[in-house]
Amino acid sequence: MATTVNQWFPMSDENLRMELKNRLLSSLINHDYERLAANLRRVELQQGDVIYTAGAHIENVYFPETAVVSLLSTLEDGSTTEVGLIGREGMVGLSVFLGGAITPERAVVQINGSALKMPASVLAREMRVGSPLQVRLLRYTRSFLGLVTQSVICSQHHSLEARFARWLLMMRDYSDSDSLHLTHEMVAGMIGTRRAGVSMATRALRERGLIVSARGMIEIVKGDALEQAACECYALIRDEFEELHASQLK
Amino acid sequence: MFQKSITRVENRILASLPAGEYARLLPHLKLLTLEYKQVLFEPHKPLRYAYFPEDCVISMVSTVFDKTIVEVGLAGRDEMVCVATFLGANSTPHRGIVQRQGRALRIKTNVLHDEFRRGGRLQELLLRHTQALLVQVAQTSVCNRLHSLESRLCRWLLMMHDRVQADEFVLTQDVISMMLGAQRTGVTETAGALQKRGIISYSRGRMVILGRQKLEETACECYWIVSEERDRLNGIRPTHHPLRSQSH
Numbered sequence: 001m002a003t004t005v006n007q008w009f010p011m012s013d014e015n016l017r018m019e020l021k022n023r024l025l026s027s028l029i030n031h032d033y034e035r036l037a038a039n040l041r042r043v044e045l046q047q048g049d050v051i052y053t054a055g056a057h058i059e060n061v062y063f064p065e066t067a068v069v070s071l072l073s074t075l076e077d078g079s080t081t082e083v084g085l086i087g088r089e090g091m092v093g094l095s096v097f098l099g100g101a102i103t104p105e106r107a108v109v110q111i112n113g114s115a116l117k118m119p120a121s122v123l124a125r126e127m128r129v130g131s132p133l134q135v136r137l138l139r140y141t142r143s144f145l146g147l148v149t150q151s152v153i154c155s156q157h158h159s160l161e162a163r164f165a166r167w168l169l170m171m172r173d174y175s176d177s178d179s180l181h182l183t184h185e186m187v188a189g190m191i192g193t194r195r196a197g198v199s200m201a202t203r204a205l206r207e208r209g210l211i212v213s214a215r216g217m218i219e220i221v222k223g224d225a226l227e228q229a230a231c232e233c234y235a236l237i238r239d240e241f242e243e244l245h246a247s248q249l250k
Numbered sequence: 251m252f253q254k255s256i257t258r259v260e261n262r263i264l265a266s267l268p269a270g271e272y273a274r275l276l277p278h279l280k281l282l283t284l285e286y287k288q289v290l291f292e293p294h295k296p297l298r299y300a301y302f303p304e305d306c307v308i309s310m311v312s313t314v315f316d317k318t319i320v321e322v323g324l325a326g327r328d329e330m331v332c333v334a335t336f337l338g339a340n341s342t343p344h345r346g347i348v349q350r351q352g353r354a355l356r357i358k359t360n361v362l363h364d365e366f367r368r369g370g371r372l373q374e375l376l377l378r379h380t381q382a383l384l385v386q387v388a389q390t391s392v393c394n395r396l397h398s399l400e401s402r403l404c405r406w407l408l409m410m411h412d413r414v415q416a417d418e419f420v421l422t423q424d425v426i427s428m429m430l431g432a433q434r435t436g437v438t439e440t441a442g443a444l445q446k447r448g449i450i451s452y453s454r455g456r457m458v459i460l461g462r463q464k465l466e467e468t469a470c471e472c473y474w475i476v477s478e479e480r481d482r483l484n485g486i487r488p489t490h491h492p493l494r495s496q497s498h
Contacts (some may be wrong), residue, residue: 007370040474071388073388073389073392073475075392076471079393079396081395081396083389084388084390089335091316094381094384095381097377098377098378098380098381098384099378099379099481099483100376100479100482104385104475104479105388113430128369130367130369135338137336138336138337139337139338139339141337141339141380141384142333142337142339145333145337145380145383145387146343146386148384148387149312149323149343149387150342151388151390151391152312152320152322152387152390152394153312153314153320153322154391155391155394155395156320156394156431157314192392192395193395
């Protein structure tokens, strides 16, 4: 596995806790968080790192902070298609939580950044009846299922351009930046189309003055107009995650 | 009393429960016959009941702004609807519609949730079911993007065939188009081609599966990815794709 480990320190310090950017973990109250803290390690993930290969036994789960991870379905011809994105609102490794132990999907880092890594065995232990983390993960599972479900609808009813716009906006929100480091090849795999399709969609958005693109970088110039160009899925998913976050802070 | 008559449960989730847990649920389970096209719940409304199909089939559908309907999940006797009843938000963006008439066991949401929170076998089974559903939905989205209408139709017919447990079932063209998100004309043409090859017989809204094996060969691998994952989660040795290698 290609994870680059920059920091290996226990996350029990209160100050470090305050800096937690993963929303599942930051919404836990001190007592519950402290039990987990000794088993959390902050790692830096690099774009392209493969966290899980399809069919592999899951050893660790990841709570992304600034990193964003794609779950990809791999077909026999080797082609991959994104089925879901996981950022600071969630956890990579839901299959462990749901009792599958093996991941049917490949997990690849989409945006560089930090994540908190925890052994799957610790998660399993934590899943005792009604643990606060379990309650959060159940609710997150519902939101994640909503995200995946929305993709079914999106893939059938929305234009490539609208889907591309939605994906760019999601990436912007996760990375808190209008400049995205993305190649056409990566995007093609993510939204399930050919490279030529991505080139066309990029050109269309560029000609409308919504984005500029050059050498693997895409910059969002007019965010509001890009939201208009995106399908409704963008707002639905964003609202779902905001609601999730609000419910966890209660 | 109807409760006492539920001696053999067809639904796999309920049938896998240890005696104690099942006995606790039994007084709360109501055996019902659900009618074709019956709406079980509406989007964004509180869910009063969860349903465990015995021999009926339930579709989870989503309505897009322009009133188009898309199927996002299919549930038969290996499954239940709706997972939102125990995921802590007691509502779903989807509508639950009966796709094939038949029996189901119904339980009040709060009773199911209380039993779920006890953390026993039911919790484990429902979470595994959720994982299987996630794979089903994810693969449907991949399939819609990448595969031909013919292989998608075959995949869907296999999923129905598995759940209906009969070779013949009611299926209108409108329903097929909705489920696959395809134009009616495309569906007519594709179903016609399968009929010519003797794989199905389809007329006046009645579908008959004549050649299961040919259907399996024509379906895309998505069918196998989903059914193998479900079998693995259910602890059943998967039945492998005839054209795929046995090793994983």
